[in-house]
Amino acid sequence: MATKRRPLRPNLGGSGSSGPQSSNSNMNFRPGGPDITRSEARGTRPTAAPTSIREILVMGVIHLCKKTxxxxxxxxVALYLGSLFIISLIGDFLPFPKTYFARSDNLFNLYFVKIGWGWTLLFVVPFTILSSYTITCGDMKRMLRxxxxxxxxxxxxxxxxxxLFNIVETSYGxxxxxxxxxKSSCLKAGHLWQGFDISGHAFILIHSSLVLIEEARPIIKWETIKEHLRNELHNRSVSETSGSNPLRALNEEQIRSLKFLYNRWTPIIRTLFIGMAALQLLWDIMLVGTMLYYHRMIEKVISGIIAILTWYFTYRFWYPTNGLLPEAPGNGVFYYQRESFVFKRPTHLPSCSTQAGVQVSPGGARANANGQWQSGKLGGQSQQQQQQQQIPTFMGMPLFTNVKAAASAASLLQAEQKKREQQASLES
Structure with a gap:
């Protein structure tokens, strides 16, 4: 036999009230109702617009390209060096079976590898300009510098x-x-020129691949900019001054510029990124062909080492230091690629409650039910344990970002739970 459904909230109007007020107070509202103002209920965020099937398919392709x-x-980098040495060494003594890629006039070699840097620039230049122009909020000078x-x-x-490779081959051959x-007169006469031919193909393929990888990094967490914009606009509409939104320090003009540029250029940035991922995969395939059929092992290993050292000096040593221009990819007037804060529910508490209406901040401070912060540690817990003290969550995400709203919801839930326990004991 079905029992009468109990309300989620206690009767705020009292048991003796009647009429519309009484019925409204017994409705199943989410914890935090009329006694919590909109400015206090910070956990209520504007929801994202419905995602179309086309958007889902595009994001699936983007995710696959990111994985690649x-x-x-x-x-x-370690695989590049190891493959250049091992596969090339085997090819020097045991020639591999000839395939289409062994022909110097194959389609990929003629129209891609020989002008490989041109193909790389074709995708990297517009991607770098559009992505950096967006994350600098339309600051052309910052983007150019x-x-x-x-x-x-x-x-x-x-x-x-x-x-330099060409000079070495010409001078010492x-x-x-x-x-x-x-060399030119020898080749024109139909003869062969023997010299130390450091593999320009191996260099350009590795150099281009590493540049593509590094310059594509702004696409990481690019979609979170849209969420940050939505939340920041909401915060400003309700005069919220706290929080960890990376866009909080931007002025109104920068916010408007970022929103316009993000919506306008994101489809093109996504398309360019897909092209960069496909091109980088092609360079890796062509590098295998170079390892198998062209140049000697020592010539390929030296060119690979030079390409890797060039990449390491620029993208791992020079740019991240910020001491000299330019900056690393993804740096702008705000930083959107930091790790997200993760809130975990404690196992010793109910899923939507806190300890006696006390809220714990990541730094170890406490807030009572009135929303007043109190410094100090709880029960000698470590800093890491204090960071894991939770506000009410749903699917791992906090329901509230305002202390007073969270404490009020927790108090109501605890009162309701005690009431149910008392009713259960009386019925038994």
Missing amino acids: IFFNTDLK HHLPRVLIATFFWFFWTK RCTTKGYAS
């Missing part, structure tokens, strides 16, 4: 090293037929 291009970079120079520096190193002192 953001493979552990340090491990990938702090982000675009990375592409120019990468282009300089590509030009410098490839020219000889023609297979006597009477030809220069």
Whole structure:
């Protein structure tokens, strides 16, 4: 036999009240109702717009591309060096079976590898400009000074090293037929030029791959900018001054500019990122072909080491220091790629309650039911344990960001729970 459904909230109007007020007070409202004002109920955030099927498919492709291009970079560098040494060494003594990629006139070699840096710039330049222009909130000078120079520096190193490789081969080589002192005259006569030919193909493929990986990093957590904008606009509409939103320090003009640029350029940025991921995968495939069929092992290993050292010097040593221009990819007037705060529910408390209406801050301070903070530690708990003290959560996310609202909800739930326990004891 079904029993009468009990309200989630106690009767605020008292047991003796009647009429509409009494019926309204017994309705199943979420904890925090008319006694909590809108400014206090900070946990209520504006919801996101419905996601279309097209958006879901695009995000699925973006996720797959992220998994492909953001493979552990340090491990990938180790694989580059190890493969250049082992596979090339085997190929020097045991020639691999000839395939389409063994032909120097294959489609990929003619139209992609030989102009590989041009293809890389075709995707990297617009992606870097649009993404950095967005995260700088339309600050053209900051974008030109702090982000675009990375592409120019990468282009300089590509030009410098490839020219140096050519000088080494020309200066320290000889023609297979006597009477030809220069490489150009030897090749024009149909002969072969023997020299120390440091693999320009291996260098350009590794250099391009690593540049693509690093310059694509602004796409990491790019979608969270939309959520930050929505929450920050909500906070400002209710005059909320606290919180950890990375956009809180932006002025109104920067917020408007960021919202406009993000909505306008995000589809193009996504498309360019998909192209960058596909191109980076192609460079890795062509690098395997270079390992199997072209150059000697020592020539490929040296070129690979130079490409990796160039990447390490620029993207791992130079740019992250912020001592000299430019900055690392993803840096702007706000930082959106930090780790999210995770709230875990304590196992010794009910799922939607706190200890006697006391709320604990991440720093170890306490707040009573009136929302007043009290410093000090709870029961000698460690700092890490204090950080895990929770406000009411649902699916791992906090229901409230305001202490008073959370304490009020917890008090109401505890009162309701005690009332149910008393009723259960009387019925038994």
